[in-house]
Amino acid sequence: MASQMEAGSDGLRIGKEYWLSLPQVTNLSEEPVRVLKARIVGGLPHGLKVIGYKAVSTKDTNGYGIGVLEAKSPGDDVTGLPERTATFTVKSHKPADWYHMVRFKVTGPVTEDTSLCRFWYQQGSVKYRQDLRCVNQLRLAK
Template identity: 30%
Template sequence: MSGQDVEIVGAEVSDVPPGVQVVGYGAYHLDDTEGIPLLYTDTDPNGPKFRELRDYSKGFTVKAKAVSDIVFVAQLRITGHVQKNPTECRYMYRAGGELYSQSLRCSFELRLKK
């Protein structure tokens, strides 16, 4: 763990499979979303209203030796038969004046109701 603050400047799903389209990304404070939003639809009356929340995806700072209360969210659209699940995300950040990119495992399953 570094002793420097880190500015998070972006995140993305790196291996979007066929049948899935990324519509957009956002970054939201956990207090605003009532926890980590794992799955929601625009029609869910009890889900977070992301369009009404402050979006931190253009950049935010994480203090040295601290954990961020901001999480990234990917808005996905199913466009066809999903044959595999995404497994990797890429995060872009700035530390000590240098820009970095780091890929991390972020596996999740996409299942459609019949």
């Protein structure tokens, strides 16, 4: 797996829910990798509450969506997607056709950033855990 991400959004509003993309993984190895789950390490910063996680297909979202998307907004192409899978396989030397998103609610002022995402995956019969940098500067609208 090899992905890193740094994104920002300064338009959040208290009481609203949003989707945040986690890094899209790429398999640099010679063998397929099965991604089991992904999470933001340590949770979200103060002022944000995790509602849930979802794996989505790049085919359903017209590609990999970077950043923040307001839940249930006119451009929200994630909320209505069926829960088809939580795990997915990434072919050798390819980026994943799926990626994870976290849904969160803004509960108050946000002054810290996310920093790490943790991925659990399996190659053959061996299971691995890897932390990847995923900085998200999430702030309230002015």
